[in-house]
Amino acid sequence: MEEKSETEAQVPRRVPWVRWMVAGLLLLAAGLYGVALVALTSTADGMQNKFSSLARSKYLAFLVWQNLRVLMAYGILVVAAAVLVAPVVARWSRRGATGRWGVMWRALSCGLAMHLYFVLRLVRERPYFMPEGKFGYWWFHIFEAPPEPWRTWLQVVVFDFVPWLVLAGVVVWHGRWLTRRWGSRRMAWAGGLLGLLVAAWVVRVGVTHAHGTVAKPAEVAERPNILVIGSDSLRGDRLGYSGYQPARSDGAAAGGVSPRIDELAARSAVFDLCMTPLASTIESITSTMVSQYPHTHGIRQMWPGQQAVERVRANTEPLADVLERAGYETAAIGDWCGAIYQSLPLGFNEVAVSNYDNFRVYMTQAVFLAHFVVPLYFDNPAGYRLYPEIGSFAQFVTPEVVTKRVTDRLRQGAGQRQPFFWHVFYSCNHLPYRSPEPWHRLFADPAYHGKNRTGVDFDIDQFICGTSLEDKWKALPPDEVAQTRALYDGCTRMFDECVGKILDALREQGLAERTIVVITSDHGDDLYEPGVTLGHGLGFNGGDQTNHVPMVMKIPAGGAQRFPQLVRTIDLAPTLVELAGVKAPKAWEGQSFAGWLRGTAKPQARPYYGETGYPFIQFREQGVKRPDLPPMDEMTFIDESFHYQFVLRPEFEDAVVAAKQRCLRTVNWKLVLTPAADGTRHFRLHHLPTDPHCERNVANEHPEVLAAMRKALERWTDERKETMMDGIFPDGEPE
Numbered sequence: 001m002e003e004k005s006e007t008e009a010q011v012p013r014r015v016p017w018v019r020w021m022v023a024g025l026l027l028l029a030a031g032l033y034g035v036a037l038v039a040l041t042s043t044a045d046g047m048q049n050k051f052s053s054l055a056r057s058k059y060l061a062f063l064v065w066q067n068l069r070v071l072m073a074y075g076i077l078v079v080a081a082a083v084l085v086a087p088v089v090a091r092w093s094r095r096g097a098t099g100r101w102g103v104m105w106r107a108l109s110c111g112l113a114m115h116l117y118f119v120l121r122l123v124r125e126r127p128y129f130m131p132e133g134k135f136g137y138w139w140f141h142i143f144e145a146p147p148e149p150w151r152t153w154l155q156v157v158v159f160d161f162v163p164w165l166v167l168a169g170v171v172v173w174h175g176r177w178l179t180r181r182w183g184s185r186r187m188a189w190a191g192g193l194l195g196l197l198v199a200a201w202v203v204r205v206g207v208t209h210a211h212g213t214v215a216k217p218a219e220v221a222e223r224p225n226i227l228v229i230g231s232d233s234l235r236g237d238r239l240g241y242s243g244y245q246p247a248r249s250d251g252a253a254a255g256g257v258s259p260r261i262d263e264l265a266a267r268s269a270v271f272d273l274c275m276t277p278l279a280s281t282i283e284s285i286t287s288t289m290v291s292q293y294p295h296t297h298g299i300r301q302m303w304p305g306q307q308a309v310e311r312v313r314a315n316t317e318p319l320a321d322v323l324e325r326a327g328y329e330t331a332a333i334g335d336w337c338g339a340i341y342q343s344l345p346l347g348f349n350e351v352a353v354s355n356y357d358n359f360r361v362y363m364t365q366a367v368f369l370a371h372f373v374v375p376l377y378f379d380n381p382a383g384y385r386l387y388p389e390i391g392s393f394a395q396f397v398t399p400e401v402v403t404k405r406v407t408d409r410l411r412q413g414a415g416q417r418q419p420f421f422w423h424v425f426y427s428c429n430h431l432p433y434r435s436p437e438p439w440h441r442l443f444a445d446p447a448y449h450g451k452n453r454t455g456v457d458f459d460i461d462q463f464i465c466g467t468s469l470e471d472k473w474k475a476l477p478p479d480e481v482a483q484t485r486a487l488y489d490g491c492t493r494m495f496d497e498c499v500g501k502i503l504d505a506l507r508e509q510g511l512a513e514r515t516i517v518v519i520t521s522d523h524g525d526d527l528y529e530p531g532v533t534l535g536h537g538l539g540f541n542g543g544d545q546t547n548h549v550p551m552v553m554k555i556p557a558g559g560a561q562r563f564p565q566l567v568r569t570i571d572l573a574p575t576l577v578e579l580a581g582v583k584a585p586k587a588w589e590g591q592s593f594a595g596w597l598r599g600t601a602k603p604q605a606r607p608y609y610g611e612t613g614y615p616f617i618q619f620r621e622q623g624v625k626r627p628d629l630p631p632m633d634e635m636t637f638i639d640e641s642f643h644y645q646f647v648l649r650p651e652f653e654d655a656v657v658a659a660k661q662r663c664l665r666t667v668n669w670k671l672v673l674t675p676a677a678d679g680t681r682h683f684r685l686h687h688l689p690t691d692p693h694c695e696r697n698v699a700n701e702h703p704e705v706l707a708a709m710r711k712a713l714e715r716w717t718d719e720r721k722e723t724m725m726d727g728i729f730p731d732g733e734p735e
């Protein structure tokens with residue numbers, strides 16, 4: 001009883017004090033919620049395409065519901081903030097005025113200060129969440145304000161030391177406060193119980209981990225595990241082992257863009273030129289996994305409808321199916337670029353990727369990002385549990401999340417008794433090249449303070465509504481071009497670290513010599529080479545950069561090998577099944593190169609045939625009037641019966657195929673077919689050894705090469721039959 005009176009003497013009367021503190025925090029939360037609603041409305045007003053007006057009219061109820069769901073987050077934050085600010089508000093309110101308004105504004109100020117501290121943390125750790133361009137870029141300079149020698153330790157103090165100190169203070173204060181209310185005996189019991197719970201949790205985590213690392217196979221599976229690791233848009237010519245050197249090589253950039261992949265490549269089979277038939281994610285991955293050209297499997301543009309997807313399921317034999325029949329466990333693991341596996345699983349029996357990349361997801365994302373508290377406080381495992389769809393947002397599922405999914409599976413014993421085939425697919429290198437600290441600045445000019453600091457400032461509206469983007473990109477000044485390339489290189493280095501962690505886990509589990517590891521991607525990207533700007537799959541201008549993918553293959557007991565000969569991504573599946581001792585289906589169009597690796601077949605360059613994808617931009621072609629196609633919001637619609645996906649309107653399917661550019665590339669020559677509006681075909685021929693960026697059309701100077709290649713390319717285009725090298729050039733390829 002004595003204790004209670006002491007409490008009342010020290011702290012202003014208990015119940016009203018707590019109540020008015022919570023009221024102050026609720027006021028703060030209401031303010032933040034209001035700001036978010038205003039931000040959301042202005043975003044919607046700024047989006048002038050057809051889809052946003054559809055969002056406002058047709059899906060208004062859905063939008064309202066999403067805004068109500070977010071309220072839960074605010075509620076949790078008010079409770080957490082009350083616990084954290086209580087000691088300060090209590091002390092502060094003891095002196096001077098302690099009326100209800102006094103307590104309220106004190107609580108509000110403390111809450112706001114804490115909120116700003118977390119915003120500062122976000123600027124430092126995940127700057128890609130900061131609304132780019134909206135408030136200028138002053139926040140990036142905050143960390144450069146203190147004198148150079150102090151910066152590091154000041155950040156350590158503010159971000160690593162202070163939080164623990166504050167947390168300790170809060171725990172002690174609440175402990176004493178509760179002791180005074182409950183009495184020390186009951187408090188000792190509560191403390192002991194809490195300690196036991198923490199101890200039990202620590203033991204459980206330890207046991208799970210130990211179980212994973214100790215388990216060793218009684219019987220070892222005969223077939224090798226197959227691990228295909230890719231990063232969307234990773235170019236085959238921009239990795240260390242391919243001879244690429246980034247703009248900077250000081251400090252942390254010293255290892256180049258890919259130290260771990262380079263180390264693997266040094267003891268693997270490396271294919272210097274591997275090409276994808278269509279430089280767009282879903283079309284390319286389908287081609288790789290079913291070993292067929294797009295015109296055979298039918299996915300020829302990135303907005304396929306349900307029928308096209310079902311045709312693939314019914315008519316193809318994906319690699320995952322073939323391996324599953326041979327005893328493999330199969331899984332596709334990835335983030336937002338891997339979401340294609342949601343609508344088109346390609347035989348994988350487990351798909352652990354982001355949710356459908358559909359219109360509802362876009363809308364939910366717009367709501368969650370407008371409510372800034374979500375990225376700020378809920379981009380963590382607990383937050384994902386509360387709002388599972390966060391896992392489908394481009395900015396939330398980080399590469400670390402994907403890597404952890406893979407390494408956890410390995411540590412839990414995968415691949416020990418039953419072989420696995422996994423496609424691990426990251427979004428690291430995809431536009432807009434966003435990456436967290438420190439990757440985005442690793443290869444960038446420290447003096448750069450423009451708007452593309454942490455990612456390419458990208459206007460989706462222009463992509464959807466028109467084709468003026470080509471002109472905008474072409475006008476980019478040199479420092480922005482350099483920055484864009486530096487961002488891309490940072491993304492590569494981030495991917496490289498993910499690969500490194502997976503390789504470490506493989507070795508740790510004793511699986512390194514029982515696993516085929518393939519490093520590749522779905523396509524490359526343009527990075528302002530001569531004749532091109534940004535993007536992929538839109539044309540065959542410039543060199544090979546959008547269709548050239550990495551191909552590093554580590555096979556058990558295999559050593560370093562180098563193959564300069566041209567291979568295609570459709571050749572990967574036949575190679576993998578041959579290496580696993582499984583028969584390839586007849587319907588596969590690719591050709592195994594396993595014999596090259598084993599030394600039983602002579603490596604010979606193969607011809608490359610390719611086509612362009614969905615025409616976001618119809619690149620101009622000199623002297624050609626291209627077919628007229630409407631912008632995306634007119635050519636596609638949202639199919640409610642197909643997971644609310646964007647789907648190409650059936651009436652445009654033929655027009656999109658007819659407008660595609662085609663390409664045939666041999667060792668020395670590249671032929672590009674461009675259809676004109678009047679139905680005629682325009683051809684340009686490039687001699688690669690003397691013109692690597694394809695800037696000079698030499699069709700008139702080499703009529704015999706043009707005729708031979710044109711015949712093969714038109715046969716492939718019209719009859720869907722490929723002609724191999726000796727068929728194109730029976731007397732050998734001209735130099």
Ligand SMILES: [Zn+2]
Pocket residue numbers: 232233280281282337522523
């Ligand atoms: Zn892609």
